[in-house]
Amino acid sequence: VRQGKQFILSIDGEVDAAKRAEIEKIAETLLSNPVIEDFTIEIHP
Amino acid sequence: MTARVGVVTFPGSLDDKDAARAIRVVGGLAVPLWHADSDLHSVDAIVLPGGFSYGDYLRCGAIAKFAPVMEKIVDAANGGMPILGICNGFQVLTESQLLPGALTRNDHLHFICRDQKLRIENNTSMWTGDFEIGQEILIPLKNGEGGYVADEKTLDQLEAEGRVIARYLDLNPNGSRRDIAGITNARGNVVGIMPHPEHAVETLTGPTTDGLAFFTSLLKSLVNDGAVSA
Numbered sequence: 001v002r003q004g005k006q007f008i009l010s011i012d013g014e015v016d017a018a019k020r021a022e023i024e025k026i027a028e029t030l031l032s033n034p035v036i037e038d039f040t041i042e043i044h045p
Numbered sequence: 046m047t048a049r050v051g052v053v054t055f056p057g058s059l060d061d062k063d064a065a066r067a068i069r070v071v072g073g074l075a076v077p078l079w080h081a082d083s084d085l086h087s088v089d090a091i092v093l094p095g096g097f098s099y100g101d102y103l104r105c106g107a108i109a110k111f112a113p114v115m116e117k118i119v120d121a122a123n124g125g126m127p128i129l130g131i132c133n134g135f136q137v138l139t140e141s142q143l144l145p146g147a148l149t150r151n152d153h154l155h156f157i158c159r160d161q162k163l164r165i166e167n168n169t170s171m172w173t174g175d176f177e178i179g180q181e182i183l184i185p186l187k188n189g190e191g192g193y194v195a196d197e198k199t200l201d202q203l204e205a206e207g208r209v210i211a212r213y214l215d216l217n218p219n220g221s222r223r224d225i226a227g228i229t230n231a232r233g234n235v236v237g238i239m240p241h242p243e244h245a246v247e248t249l250t251g252p253t254t255d256g257l258a259f260f261t262s263l264l265k266s267l268v269n270d271g272a273v274s275a
Contacts, residue, residue, distance in 0.1 A: 030111070033104055033140065035147040036194060 007031050015043050048264050048273045051078040051088035053118070053134075055098035055109050060131065060243060064094040067243040071260040080112040089272045090127040090171075090263055091118055093134025095187075095241060105148060105190050106136030115141060127171040127263055128235045132188055135227070135237030144228055144237045145203070146195030151188065152220025160252040161186035161240050162214040163226050166207070170233040171266035173210050175258040182211075182255035184245040186218055191239040193221035193228075203228055210236060 009026075011019060023041055032039040050068045052075055054061045065075035076088050080098075085091070099108035109115060115137070122128045122143050130138035138144045151157060162183050165176040176182075195203070200222055203209055208231065212224040219239070227238030242256030267273045 030103070030107065033107065033147055035139070035145075036149060 004037075005031075046273050048073045048090065048267045049076050049086075049088045050074065050263070051076045051085060051091040053078045053080065053091065053093050053114055055080040055096070055112060057098045057100050058094050058096035058133070060095035060133075060241065063241075064092045064131065064243045067246045067256065067260050068092070070246050071257060071264055073260065073264055078114055080109070080114050082114045083117060085114075085117050085121060088126075089267050091121070091129070092243075093118075093128065093130040093137050094243070095132030095134060098133055098137065101133075101190075104136075104140070105133060106138075106140040109133075109137045110141040119143060122230075122235050125232065125234050127266060129172050129259065129263070130235075130237040131241055131243060132191070132239055135239055136190070138235060138237045143235050144230060145199045146193055146228070148188075148190050148239070149192040149194050149220075150190050151192055151218070156187070156189040157191070157218050158185070158187040159218065160184070161218060161226075163211040163240060164214050165211050167210040167229060169207070170210055170229040170236050170262075172229075172236040172259050172262050174265055175262040181214060182245075182258075183253045184240045184242050184256050185252065186240040188219065188239055191219040191221065193219075193225045193239070195222065200225075206231060211238060211240075 027039045050073045052061050052064045068075040136148045165180045168176045208229050211227040213226050217224050229236045242259040245251035245253050245256035
């Protein structure tokens with residue numbers, strides 16, 4: 001069994017490298033705690 | 046000069062008044078700090094109290110680490126200021142990466158509230174100098190997410206460096222790895238503990254007065270460091 005959380009972020013415009021980096025930062029510092037959690041990011045246009 | 050000890054109130058903190066009282070009981074001056082403060086009001090030390098900061102949304106302590114006051118506290122901690130995180134405060138310290146590891150949901154998934162026996166294993170931190178190694182104490186424990194976890198390497202390092210300050214005795218109430226109830230950073234100024242020493246400072250309301258030694262230890266550390274005069 002795998003249990004987790006899903007966060008859906010709505011982004012204005014294209015997700016370019018800078019926005020992707022910002023999303024990574026949010027995921028790593030706020031939305032997850034890397035000590036106990038892993039995360040993956042999916043982008044759906 | 047009286048030691049000035051800040052007690053931070055986040056929205057959802059609930060043990061800040063007891064922490065302030067514990068500081069007053071040992072002769073310190075408790076200075077209220079607000080989560081939105083960007084100034085530490087010249088305090089000599091800080092207590093992060095128990096409670097449910099920001100409703101424990103997302104993860105316990107996760108949102109508190111972004112509070113303006115925490116930015117100052119992280120800098121102060123790295124500069125050597127004594128910081129004690131109790132319960133939710135311990136969670137804030139791990140989320141802020143001032144202490145290693147994380148606190149996870151109790152292994153039995155229930156909130157627990159009991160008087161808990163502990164064994165003190167470190168008396169060199171700034172908050173534990175007044176204890177004897179091996180001393181057994183009884184203080185309240187109340188948490189839903191008190192299971193201390195870290196990877197094996199980190200746990201081995203904490204043990205090797207004598208940084209486990211207290212372990213649960215008789216039973217492990219929440220599944221904490223290696224029965225760990227509290228730890229310190231390498232420098233000994235930042236301490237996190239899951240049970241509540243501030244609730245055991247007067248016999249009228251606490252099971253013992255065993256919690257007092259955390260606060261008397263702090264005052265002595267401050268005098269020894271020259272931060273305040275005796």
